[in-house]
Amino acid sequence: METIERTLESQKNIALVAHDNQKPALMRWCARNQDTLTQHTLYGTGTTGSLLRKTGLDVNCLYSGPMGGDQQLGAMIAEGKIDVLIFFWDPLESMPHDPDVKALLRITTVWNIPVAINEASADFLIACEYFGEKFVTQIPDYSDYLIGRTN
């Protein structure tokens, strides 16, 4: 597939999500990185975002994951409205909305956004010089894709 450039601005739109068993770890991680996170625009699924708001972070809350929050985030990623996903998902518990979780992770790959799936990868990502700077990525050329399918 043809690709085009997409520039992630220095102030990023960051999605924060954690499954229940991972919420304490994400809360601690956000507290540790509060100064950096406040320089960006934050989004979260319903419960994660509401808990983070209680700690003083300005998080735009979507629906709770099992009620459609993962799908809302997926749509925002496809529309270029989310630049980075921090998702502390739970590998040891089955979720009623597992198809939504898979779909969310899949769409991050389709649109080539940086993703952290656990604390160590989140530490790497936030330590990266590009976290607070412009960063150019390659994304699918959707216009070209559509032309190819409709010609």
Ligand SMILES: O=C(CO)COP(=O)(O)O
């Ligand atoms: O289920 C989730 C992600 O799959 C997260 O949803 P909550 O933040 O509402 O718990």
